[in-house]
Amino acid sequence: xxRKDVLDKGFVKLVDLLGGDDTVVRSARVSFGSGxxxxxxxxxxxxxxxxxxxxxxxxxxxxxxxxxxPIFVARQWFRxxxxxYNEISGRYTVFDDGEFYVPxxxxxxxxxxxxxxxxADVSDEEHRAFAEAIEAECARxxxxxxxxxxxxxxxxxxxxxxxxxxxxxxYWTVNARSLMNxxxxxxxxxxxxxxxxxxxxxxxxxxxxxxxxxxxxxxGSSSEG
Amino acid sequence: xxRKDVLDKGFVKLVDLLGGDDTVVRSARVSFGSGxxxxxxxxxxxxxxxxxxxxxxxxxxxxxxxxxxPIFVARQWFRxxxxxYNEISGRYTVFDDGEFYVPxxxxxxxxxxxxxxxxADVSDEEHRAFAEAIEAECARxxxxxxxxxxxxxxxxxxxxxxxxxxxxxxYWTVNARSLMNxxxxxxxxxxxxxxxxxxxxxxxxxxxxxxxxxxxxxxGSSSEG
Amino acid sequence: xxRKDVLDKGFVKLVDLLGGDDTVVRSARVSFGSGxxxxxxxxxxxxxxxxxxxxxxxxxxxxxxxxxxPIFVARQWFRxxxxxYNEISGRYTVFDDGEFYVPxxxxxxxxxxxxxxxxADVSDEEHRAFAEAIEAECARxxxxxxxxxxxxxxxxxxxxxxxxxxxxxxYWTVNARSLMNxxxxxxxxxxxxxxxxxxxxxxxxxxxxxxxxxxxxxxGSSSEG
Amino acid sequence: xxRKDVLDKGFVKLVDLLGGDDTVVRSARVSFGSGxxxxxxxxxxxxxxxxxxxxxxxxxxxxxxxxxxPIFVARQWFRxxxxxYNEISGRYTVFDDGEFYVPxxxxxxxxxxxxxxxxADVSDEEHRAFAEAIEAECARxxxxxxxxxxxxxxxxxxxxxxxxxxxxxxYWTVNARSLMNxxxxxxxxxxxxxxxxxxxxxxxxxxxxxxxxxxxxxxGSSSEG
Numbered sequence: 001x002x003r004k005d006v007l008d009k010g011f012v013k014l015v016d017l018l019g020g021d022d023t024v025v026r027s028a029r030v031s032f033g034s035g036x037x038x039x040x041x042x043x044x045x046x047x048x049x050x051x052x053x054x055x056x057x058x059x060x061x062x063x064x065x066x067x068x069x070p071i072f073v074a075r076q077w078f079r080x081x082x083x084x085y086n087e088i089s090g091r092y093t094v095f096d097d098g099e100f101y102v103p104x105x106x107x108x109x110x111x112x113x114x115x116x117x118x119x120a121d122v123s124d125e126e127h128r129a130f131a132e133a134i135e136a137e138c139a140r141x142x143x144x145x146x147x148x149x150x151x152x153x154x155x156x157x158x159x160x161x162x163x164x165x166x167x168x169x170x171y172w173t174v175n176a177r178s179l180m181n182x183x184x185x186x187x188x189x190x191x192x193x194x195x196x197x198x199x200x201x202x203x204x205x206x207x208x209x210x211x212x213x214x215x216x217x218x219x220g221s222s223s224e225g
Numbered sequence: 226x227x228r229k230d231v232l233d234k235g236f237v238k239l240v241d242l243l244g245g246d247d248t249v250v251r252s253a254r255v256s257f258g259s260g261x262x263x264x265x266x267x268x269x270x271x272x273x274x275x276x277x278x279x280x281x282x283x284x285x286x287x288x289x290x291x292x293x294x295p296i297f298v299a300r301q302w303f304r305x306x307x308x309x310y311n312e313i314s315g316r317y318t319v320f321d322d323g324e325f326y327v328p329x330x331x332x333x334x335x336x337x338x339x340x341x342x343x344x345a346d347v348s349d350e351e352h353r354a355f356a357e358a359i360e361a362e363c364a365r366x367x368x369x370x371x372x373x374x375x376x377x378x379x380x381x382x383x384x385x386x387x388x389x390x391x392x393x394x395x396y397w398t399v400n401a402r403s404l405m406n407x408x409x410x411x412x413x414x415x416x417x418x419x420x421x422x423x424x425x426x427x428x429x430x431x432x433x434x435x436x437x438x439x440x441x442x443x444x445g446s447s448s449e450g
Numbered sequence: 451x452x453r454k455d456v457l458d459k460g461f462v463k464l465v466d467l468l469g470g471d472d473t474v475v476r477s478a479r480v481s482f483g484s485g486x487x488x489x490x491x492x493x494x495x496x497x498x499x500x501x502x503x504x505x506x507x508x509x510x511x512x513x514x515x516x517x518x519x520p521i522f523v524a525r526q527w528f529r530x531x532x533x534x535y536n537e538i539s540g541r542y543t544v545f546d547d548g549e550f551y552v553p554x555x556x557x558x559x560x561x562x563x564x565x566x567x568x569x570a571d572v573s574d575e576e577h578r579a580f581a582e583a584i585e586a587e588c589a590r591x592x593x594x595x596x597x598x599x600x601x602x603x604x605x606x607x608x609x610x611x612x613x614x615x616x617x618x619x620x621y622w623t624v625n626a627r628s629l630m631n632x633x634x635x636x637x638x639x640x641x642x643x644x645x646x647x648x649x650x651x652x653x654x655x656x657x658x659x660x661x662x663x664x665x666x667x668x669x670g671s672s673s674e675g
Numbered sequence: 676x677x678r679k680d681v682l683d684k685g686f687v688k689l690v691d692l693l694g695g696d697d698t699v700v701r702s703a704r705v706s707f708g709s710g711x712x713x714x715x716x717x718x719x720x721x722x723x724x725x726x727x728x729x730x731x732x733x734x735x736x737x738x739x740x741x742x743x744x745p746i747f748v749a750r751q752w753f754r755x756x757x758x759x760y761n762e763i764s765g766r767y768t769v770f771d772d773g774e775f776y777v778p779x780x781x782x783x784x785x786x787x788x789x790x791x792x793x794x795a796d797v798s799d800e801e802h803r804a805f806a807e808a809i810e811a812e813c814a815r816x817x818x819x820x821x822x823x824x825x826x827x828x829x830x831x832x833x834x835x836x837x838x839x840x841x842x843x844x845x846y847w848t849v850n851a852r853s854l855m856n857x858x859x860x861x862x863x864x865x866x867x868x869x870x871x872x873x874x875x876x877x878x879x880x881x882x883x884x885x886x887x888x889x890x891x892x893x894x895g896s897s898s899e900g
Contacts (some may be wrong), residue, residue, distance in 0.1 A: 015251075018243035018398075020247055027311040027396040030291070053635060054528075056391070059309035060398045062243055062287050072835060073322070075746075081756035084284035084400065086252040090839075091867060101835060106765070108827045117829030119690075130828075137819045137836040144812045152678070152783045154792030156867050160747060160776060160811040164765075165835035171252040173243075173285045175309065185503060192596075192766060192831050278860060281754075296525075297540070297610060304731075306531035315522070315614075316642060326610060333602045342604030355603075362594045362611040371585045377558045378580075379567030381642050383553060385522060385615035386587040389540075410728060417541060417606045465701075468848075469691035476690075477761040477846040480741070509759035510848045512693055512737050516705070534734035534850065536702040622691075622703040623735045623850070625759065659802055 002208070004201045009099050009167055010068045012201045014209075018062035021046065021212040024176070028057035047216040058177040061210060065172045065202070066212065070101040072164040073194050076186070081179040087170035091156040098142040101165040106130035107193065138163050179206060180217050197208060227433070231360040232419060234324050234392055235293045237416045237426045239434075243287035246271065246437040250342070253282035272441040283402040286435060295326040295383045297389040298419050301411070307403040312395035314382040315323065323367040325444070331355035332418065363388050404431060405442050452658070457644060459549050459617055460645045464659075468512035471496065471662040474626070478507035486591045497666040508627040511660060513536045515622045515652070520551040522614040523644050526636070532628040537620035541606040548592040551615040556580035557643070566640065588613050629656060630667050677883070679876045682869060684737070684842055685743045685860050687876045689884075693737040696721065696887040703732035722891040733852040736885060740847045740877070745776040747839040748869050751861070756879050757853040762845035766831040773817040776840040781805035782868065791865060854881060855892050 002014040003125070005031065025042045029035050036042055049057055069077070069147055078085060106126045107117040141163050148158040174182070185191065207214040210213035227239040235334060250267045253274055254260050261267055274282055294302070330352045332342040345351070366388050373383040399407070408431065410416065411424035432439040452464040475492045478499055479485050484494055499507055519527070528535060555577045586603070590614050598608040624632070624653040633656065635641065636649035657664040678690040700717045703724055706708050711717055724732055744752070753760060780802045782792040795801070816838050823833040849857070858881065860866065861874035882889040 016243055016248070018241055018289065018364055023241070023289075025735070026400075029315055030311050030394060030396050052640070053743050056309060056311055060289060060311065062398065064243065064248075064285060070835065071750075071839065075750065075753075078750075084281060084755070086255050086281055086741055088255055103835070107829045107832045109829050117831055120827070133819075133823070134836060137816060141812060141816060141836075141838065144808075152795070154782045156792055157778060157782045160745065160840035161809060161816075161838045162776070163816065163836045163838055164746065164840075164841075169255060171255050171285055173252075173287065173400070190502070205361065212833070216791060277865070295610065296614065300521075300525065300528075303525075303528055304535070310529070328607060328610070332604045332607045334604050345602070350521055358594075359611060360596075362591060366587060366591060366611075366613065369583075373583070377570070379557045379559050381567055382553060382557045385520065385553070386591075387612045388586060388591065388611045388613055390523065390610035390618075391614075415727070466693055466698070468691055468739065473739075474690070477848075480761050480763055480844060480846050485679060506761055510739060510761065510846055512848065514693065514698075514735060534731060534745065536705050536731055536735070540703055619705060621705050621735055623702075625848070 002205055004204070006069070006197050006201055008102055010070070010082070010101075010198070010206070011066075012068075012198060013066040014063065014205050015066050015171070016064040017209055018060075020061055020210050023061045024049070024057045024210075027060040028225075043212045043216070046212050047219075050213075050216050050220050053116070054175045058180065058213065059175040061176040063174055063176070063179060063205070063209070063212075065174075065205075067172055067198070068169045069198055070165050071168050072193065073192075073198060074168050074170065076192070076195055077170075077172070077198075080174070080178060080182050082181075083172060083174035085170050085172055088089070088168055090162070090168075098139075098146070099167040100138040100142065100163060102131050102135045102138070103166065103194075104131055112131040117193070126174060134165070138165055142166075153210070172221055176210060177208070177211060180213075183217075184221060227346050227430055229429070231294070231426055233327055233329070235295070235326075235423070236291075237293075237423060237430070238291040239288065239430050240291050240396070241289040242434055243285075245286055245435050246287045248283055249274070249282045249438060252285040253279070259353070268299070268441070269438045271437050272444075275438075275441050275445050279367070280402045283405065283438065284400040286401040286438075288399055288401070288404060288430070288434070289355045290399075290430075291394070292397055292423070293392055293394045294423055295390050295419065296393050298417075298423060299393050299395065300389070300424075301420055302397070304375040305399070305403060306408050307406075308397060308399035310395050315393075316389070323364075324392040325363040325367065325388060326392065328355050328358070328419075329356055342418065360389070363390055369390075383402075401431070401435060401438060405438075408409055408442075409446060451524070452655055454654070456519070456647050456651055458552055458554070460480075460520070460551075460648070461516075462518075462648060462655070463516040464513065464655050465516050466514040467659055468510075470511055470660050473511045473664060474499070474507045474660075477510040478504070493662045493666070496662050497669075500663075500666050500670050505627045508568070508630065508663065509625040511626040511663075513624055513626070513629060513655070513659070515624075515655075516619070517622055517648070518617055518619045519648055520615050520644065521618050523642075523648060524618050524620065526642070526645055527622075527648075530624070530628060530632050532631075534623060535620050535622055535623035538618055540609040540612070540618075548596070549588075549617040550588040550592065550613060551617065551644070552581050552585045554581055555645075567643070584615070588615055592616075626656070626660060626663060630663075633667075634671060677880055679879070681744070681872050683777055683779070685745070685776075685873070686741075687743075687873060687880070688741040689880050690846070691739040693735075695736055695885050698736045699724070699732045699885075699888060702735040703729070718887045718891070721887050722892065722894075723892075725888075725891050730782050730852045733855065733888065734850040735795060736851040736888075738849055738851070738880070738884070740826050740849075740880075741844070742847055742873070743842055743844045744873055745840050745869065746843050748873060749843050749845065750839070751867070751870055752847075752873075755849070755853060755857050757856075758847060758849035760845050760847055763843055765837070765843075766833040768831055773821070774842040775813040775817065775838060776842065776869070776883055777806050777810045777813070778869075779806055791844075792868070809840070813840055817841075851885060851888060852880070855888075858892075859896060 084222050108120045108130040110116045110118045183203045186195050272358045300358045331345040333345045408428045411420050454462050556570040558570045560566045560568045633653045783795045785793045804874040820833050858878045860881045861870050
């Protein structure tokens with residue numbers, strides 16, 4: 001199935017999929033006692049449903065992903081409660097590969113929009129120095145963690161010193177309605193860059209697997225703005 | 226796919242399915258960073274998860290049903306909120322087939338357990354007479370409804386006189402965790418006979434499609450009682 | 451607390467309330483590590499949160515209602531899954547008051563908008579005749595139900611002939627976020643008249659108890675349309 | 676209201692409360708069309724509801740907490756999806772107090788039960804040395820974070836090196852049904868020590884505010900084991 005790399009060491013894999021655009025049409029038409037009526041009418045129906053806030057038919061198409069991302073990204077992700085998650089546990093698993101996120105550019109606080117960040121206007125060398133500083137810090141924490149583990153410390157306790165930039169992995173099962181909500185919030189320009197990188201890949205998968213719904217959804221979103 | 230008749234005019238169809246026992250194993254093992262380890266170990270894992278209340282891995286297997294049942298059954302069904310529904314609407318659709326539920330036996334109040342009902346100890350003739358009385362009442366309501374529709378009355382208003390025994394239809398998408406909860410409550414002897422008839426069919430589909438989980442689930446349920 | 455009559459025999463009672471506008475402010479400011487900053491800034495914060503889709507702070511204010519409405523209204527109501535319900539059960543309770551909904555006007559199908567209905571352009575006498583026809587039908591069903599109960603028929607079975615216009619009662623606990631979604635969908639002109647009557651009362655209670663949020667919400671909703 | 680310290684720098688505050696044992700009774704009796712019937716009968720009803728899996732009445736009592744805990748505890752906490760959360764954001768707030776969790780004892784891997792941990796059988800001095808090692812590691816990360824902030828690095832980016840032992844704060848609104856599920860899973864001996872410390876305090880608050888429900892719940896839980 002689909003697998004795309006994200007950031008320096010992460011990925012998004014589409015593991016499985018239940019239905020698609022046709023599932024939306026079929027479940028919506030149950031309300032009227034009929035099924036598909038050809039592409040043109042089916043696409044119109046999907047656009048109508050989205051435009052009028054009839055979102056339940058989109059719950060019958062279900063995506064299943066395997067995601068690898070930094071903990072601080074996962075923490076935002078898991079806020080989406082209308083979905084199912086299973087994550088690698090730092091209590092049972094030694095983070096022995098010791099993978100953490102290293103950004104490739106320094107970003108500074110944005111003056112105008114205090115929520116965001118902008119890429120610092122500095123030399124490539126300075127960007128590299130910043131990345132190396134992050135890497136050095138995280139590597140030191142991981143080394144200390146490994147030492148503790150070697151000394152018999154319980155995994156659940158030793159991990160307390162690991163940085164939130166550590167990579168984690170999880171299974172994510174989510175229906176198309178909840179997925180659209182995820183895309184709306186996490187592809188937004190106010191979302192953090194690292195989050196947006198993942199959300200963009202999720203959106204690409206959504207576009208590929210549910211092209212009619214994705215087209216209607218994006219048209220609707222842009223006309224709102 | 227699977228289609229089974231229920232009661233006098235109802236049915237349950239399995240429309241689609243995402244994953245199964247292997248999905249549970251795979252998503253649970255993400256916690257440990259591994260996948261399937263052969264049938265014996267995988268079955269043990271499933272039994273362990275259920276016995277210890279680790280229910281999230283079961284959310285990654287998803288069933289999709291098309292159901293036709295009386296309104297009073299649907300009302301209990303829709304109380305299960307961790308699932309998705311799309312139902313035929315009495316506002317847009319004329320119930321022109323006029324199908325309603327006719328029980329084949331009279332049931333009376335049970336003295337000991339005031340919640341339930343028992344089949345009346347009467348002659349076949351009396352049972353038949355009871356069924357005919359129900360049928361006559363509902364048929365009269367449907368006839369009055371049709372007359373109102375013929376006179377131009379809005380469907381959403383005319384339906385107010387239709388009985389709760391009328392058949393309705395809906396799409397139901399539900400994960401295996403929520404499905405087990407449904408089976409636990411609705412196959413229970415305290416549940417109404419008509420509800421149990423549907424829940425029993427759902428349980429049969431569950432057994433066929435997720436045999437390892439169903440076996441562990443039923444073993445666990447019985448040892449609790 | 452607040453109690454308002456709805457339709458011919460229904461009501462909405464506000465039983466209890468957790469927090470209000472101040473709860474939204476307080477929980478939102480946890481994100482910034484601060485609390486209330488005076489009415490002007492607090493109102494601005496609420497408007498900002500709504501305008502930018504930051505809806506979680508509104509989940510911390512919780513309403514509890516006791517509702518009496520026809521079954522066909524309750525069926526739409528219960529579709530809102532992010533809320534808690536406890537309803538009178540037709541399995542355990544005899545509907546001995548036999549209350550059902552009697553509309554005061556005939557409504558016919560609307561030609562332009564096939565989903566809705568419009569009040570029929572007929573004489574008061576015809577409206578009255580229509581209401582009497584509904585009443586006669588429902589009364590006949592209730593009489594047949596009572597007869598069955600008197601003959602020992604189980605309540606859960608006898609009720610199958612009762613009309614969906616019968617009144618039911620339930621407790622409803624719902625947070626302000628879910629409540630706004632309810633108001634948005636159920637006060638809409640596409641919603642059925644009887645549903646809108648209830649939703650309008652719910653909106654009035656919301657306006658009274660969370661005036662800042664309600665004002666920002668209604669301003670936002672209207673500018674969307 | 677109630678405020679209790681947890682671990683070295685955390686706390687749990689009960690901010691607000693909607694209802695209690697009486698709310699459960701009242702909402703459950705809606706099903707039968709009645710209210711309170713005196714303490715003895717009301718307690719029996721609560722025990723009956725819990726014993727028979729009728730859990731919806733417990734959703735009408737709602738607790739609101741303000742919690743301060745390490746990030747790795749919060750991550751487990753947020754897995755409980757039937758609840759509402761608002762958390763301090765590391766994107767907008769500088770962790771300038773730089774508070775992180777320092778355990779007071781070394782815990783090692785348990786041989787028998789590979790999931791847990793046990794306090795190491797070492798001298799007080801060794802325990803102190805362990806705590807100091809944790810403290811030194813986290814302090815170094817915090818110092819590096821502050822330096823990055825001082826150099827203009829965006830908060831959302833600099834935090835990537837902060838350890839998961841950093842304290843965070845959030846608002847938590849949760850109904851009694853979901854709360855009991857939380858207590859069942861998080862007071863369990865298989866839960867991590869730090870999580871159990873919080874869950875124990877939550878359970879104490881629950882016992883104080885809903886004594887009848889808590890007593891029936893704990894009796895039921897123990898007889899299961």
